[in-house]
Amino acid sequence: MSQxxxxxxxxxxxxxxxxxxxxxxxxxxxxxxxxxSSPGSGKTTLLEATxxxxxGDYRLAAIEGDIATERxxxxxxxxxxxxxxxxxxxACHLDARQVKAELEKGDWGDPDILFIENVGNLVCPTSxxxxxxxxxxxxxxxxxxxxxxxxxxIFARAWISVISKIDLLPYVEFDVDAVxxxxxxxxxxxxxxxxSARTGEGVDEWCALLSERVKEKKRR
Amino acid sequence: MHxxxxxxxxxxxxxxxxxxxxxxxxxxxxxxxxxxSAIDPExxxxxWEATVENSDAGCELEVDWRRAVQYCPQCEAIKPRAxxxxxxxxxxxxxxxxxxxxxxxxxxxxxxxxxxxSGENPA
Numbered sequence: 001m002s003q004x005x006x007x008x009x010x011x012x013x014x015x016x017x018x019x020x021x022x023x024x025x026x027x028x029x030x031x032x033x034x035x036x037s038s039p040g041s042g043k044t045t046l047l048e049a050t051x052x053x054x055x056g057d058y059r060l061a062a063i064e065g066d067i068a069t070e071r072x073x074x075x076x077x078x079x080x081x082x083x084x085x086x087x088x089x090x091a092c093h094l095d096a097r098q099v100k101a102e103l104e105k106g107d108w109g110d111p112d113i114l115f116i117e118n119v120g121n122l123v124c125p126t127s128x129x130x131x132x133x134x135x136x137x138x139x140x141x142x143x144x145x146x147x148x149x150x151x152x153x154i155f156a157r158a159w160i161s162v163i164s165k166i167d168l169l170p171y172v173e174f175d176v177d178a179v180x181x182x183x184x185x186x187x188x189x190x191x192x193x194x195x196s197a198r199t200g201e202g203v204d205e206w207c208a209l210l211s212e213r214v215k216e217k218k219r220r
Numbered sequence: 221m222h223x224x225x226x227x228x229x230x231x232x233x234x235x236x237x238x239x240x241x242x243x244x245x246x247x248x249x250x251x252x253x254x255x256x257s258a259i260d261p262e263x264x265x266x267x268w269e270a271t272v273e274n275s276d277a278g279c280e281l282e283v284d285w286r287r288a289v290q291y292c293p294q295c296e297a298i299k300p301r302a303x304x305x306x307x308x309x310x311x312x313x314x315x316x317x318x319x320x321x322x323x324x325x326x327x328x329x330x331x332x333x334x335x336x337x338s339g340e341n342p343a
Contacts, residue, residue, distance in 0.1 A: 002334040124222040126258040
């Protein structure tokens with residue numbers, strides 16, 4: 001009987017691809033944002049509102065992950081930015097190899113910001129590093145205010161927690177302070193943003209944060 | 221349910237390691253899984269069994285479960301919490317806590333029956 005001590009990350013294949021992407025994006029000065037949420041929380045809608053505000057000043061691009069359909073990429077292309085769809089055909093998350101393969105299909109120029117919209121799922125995408133600068137978790141007010149503690153992995157890892165659809169707050173029971181306290185307990189560095197893509201509330205603040213981070217990345 | 225993908229990735233990594241050390245059938249693989257890693261150990265074991273079925277059937281997957289801790293920088297101490305629950309703030313001083321660890325997703329050790337072991341023992 002022989003024993004080998006390995007002590008290596010279990011997702012080493014994914015991590016290698018993620019490192020490749022991170023190096024590439026460092027050279028091109030592209031800020032990469034990995035958006036994670038449950039299905040229907042409004043990731044694409046937030047991106048549409050973001051594109052409307054930022055596309056004049058920055059080159060934006062998006063990769064959309066979904067189990068089926070090209071819908072989300074089409075929505076963003078209609079906004080005038082290059083967007084590609086990764087159809088996972090059942091897989092519940094994107095992995096770095098898929099993103100790398102998508103980028104290798106052809107040159108996009110070097111966008112200032114690349115949004116990677118993950119498959120709608122609060123669990124599995126958490127484990128996969130996509131070479132991003134940071135993760136963003138989107139939680140809509142209709143999903144309930146207990147989610148951070150129920151899905152601690154993503155809320156502990158996301159740099160920004162976006163509460164979406166706040167225009168619906170008068171109609172649902174959703175305690176923003178409770179969410180804030182849970183998020184703070186899981187990550188002392190996380191930012192909490194309250195947004196409504198419909199009314200535009202909080203979207204400028206979100207765009208300002210992104211724009212701050214792009215500038216920071218370009219300086220390095 | 222992405223445990224299947226993880227199990228297959230783990231399997232390829234393990235086999236590659238074993239090949240580097242003289243090949244043979246795997247007996248046991250030990251991994252560390254953190255509670256914030258978004259992996260269910262039971263589902264991973266289940267996926268592992270299916271993955272090794274044709275080549276290393278019966279190879280056990282041992283999971284070292286690693287909990288995240290909540291540390292109070294003010295008290296300079298870890299604050300105990302119940303499984304599957306989180307403290308909002310430090311129960312002793314009211315400070316915000318820091319979550320540490322819990323992201324482990326590591327292959328630790330492989331035990332295998334080396335093909336060179338099955339022959340005559342040189343000792």
